Amino acid sequence: MSSNNQVISTGTTNRDGVAVFDSTAATSRFRLSLITAQKDADFTFLNLPQSRVETSRFDVGGLQSNAARYQAFLYGDRDLYRPGDTVRTNTIVRTEAWQAPPANLPVKLRLLLPTGKEYASLRQKLSADGAFESRFILPSAIMTGLYTLEVLTGNDVLLTSRQISVEEFIPDRLKVTVQAAPAVAKPGQSVEAQITALNLFGPPAADRKFEVEFSLKEKAFKPKNFPNYTFQISSGERKRGNGYDQEATPISDRFEKTTREGTTDAAGRGTATYEVPDYSDLGTLEGAAFTTVFDESGRPVNRLATFEVQTQPVLFGIKNLPELVSTRQAVSTQLVALTPQGQPTTAQAQVRVVRLLWETVIERQGGRYIYNSQKREEVITTQTRTVGANRGRKRRSASPLPTPASTRCAWPGPAPPPTWPAAFTPTVLVTPRAIPLR
Structure with a gap:
């Protein structure tokens, strides 16, 4: 068409x-x-x-022929070298019909400096298999940067090229280990990053400056015995997204990074203390202690230690609904209450059924009118249930609903304002005119 x-x-x-x-x-x-x-x-x-498909960032030109009608394949032992190393390469040459060229065919291998000037050139002859080996010795005072190897015929027809890097590489002079204690912390508790720095093949690294950056982020709770349940927590905050959609902001936006500095003692040890903020009802968080120890020349050596922060004793989950359900029929769901270790427990939860209403309004932008869909939430029912009667599970049924709805589970308490600042707010959305789990 x-x-x-x-x-x-x-x-x-x-x-x-x-x-x-x-x-x-x-x-x-x-x-x-x-x-x-x-x-x-x-x-x-x-x-x-x-x-x-946009192909500008891909090499889609295909194989191109040259005047010599040969194809060359150049490879080496590695791509990164230091001054003083030896560059060893192998080259295989074939005709366009994938046949070996005549033996003793003269070829040339050039090594170009990062400036583009020729540094060295070798003349070789192909073996009966159409291959040859070569090597270049890099002086200790050679220029660092990106070098180019080129394979040419005897009459200077370029067959192929390959780039290698020559860089100064200084290995770490310190051996640094860091441990976070305790491994599992509670809100308001102190976490210590215990640092040990040793000079490689030498004494402890005494009087070395160190920095420790503490940070927190969300950690997904995925118990093995409940793979079909969602334990996702809503931040309770909303923001305007693309297309005027209302999106929940990440919980990690609430956390701030904290930096501690210090100096190692005579035994090469140091300690940095972090006070866990008094967060509550945010599920399980993962803390990180990113440690940097500086050697005598100021070069950094980095290590990372992690720990957990458990902000609530019970985590609620809602069993996932199928993508499609029948309309005008009651749908039941299952709730589960687990400890942070993933073991079933018993706890009271507030279950709320919310109807999602999409309203289309006309808005004026500039000199024209546009249609804009806005979501409005309408609370249908709120109940307090005891979860955990059957290995931590509780079945909840619902009657048919005429519009899309969602199920939310949280700690019991007074009814919140328009936004839902719940301790735990997993949401299961149902397709239009489908029946949600209630």
Whole structure:
């Protein structure tokens, strides 16, 4: 089909499922836009303008021939070298028909400096297998940077090239270990990062400056015995997203990084203390102590230690709903209460059924009017249930609802304002006119 809805050409697939169009599609004055395929009641289509792949960042030029009609493949032992190392390479040369060229064919291998000037050149002859080996010795005072190896024929026809890096690399002079204690902390508790720094093949690294950056982030709670349950926690905050959608902000936005500094003692040890903020009802958090110890020249050596912060004794989960459910039928769901270790327990939870209403309004932007869909939440019912009667599970049923809705589970308490600052707010959304788990 053309872009103006005209049939350019038709065809039928052969026994291999391949259809070949004649030259009409290429010579037509119409622009090809759509391809359709149909067999009985099965129908599909391919929209070509919407299926294009941007190839500017890929090497899609394909294999290009050269005047010598040879292909060369150059490889080495590694891509990174230090001054004073030896660069060893192997080269295989083939014809365009993938045959070995004549033996003793003269070839040239050049090594170019990062400035583009030639540093060294070797003349070689191919073996009977169409290959040769070579090596370059890099002086200790050689320039660092990106070098280029080029393979050429005897009459200077470029066959292939390869880049290598020559850099000064100084290994770490310190051996640093860091441990966070305790491994599992509570809000308001102190966590210590215990640092030990040793000079490699030497005494302890005394009087060395160190920095420790403490940070917190969300940690997904995924117990092995409950893979079909969601324990995701809502931050209770909202922001405007693309298309005016309301999106929950990450809980990590609440956390601030804290830096501690110090100096190692005579035994090469140091301690940094972090006071865990008094967070509550944010699930399980993962803390990190990113430690940097500086050697005598000021070069940093980094290590990382992690710890857990458990902000609530019980974690509530809601069993996932199928993507599609029947309309006008009651749907039941299961709630689960687990300890941070993933063991079933008993606890009271506030279960709330919320109806999601999408309202379309007309807004004026500039000199024109646009339609904008806004979501509004309407609380249908709120109940306090004891979760944990059956290995931590509790079944909750619901009657049919005429509109999409969601189920939320939280610690029992007074009804909150429009936003839901719940201790735990996992949300299960149901497709339009489907029945949510209640």
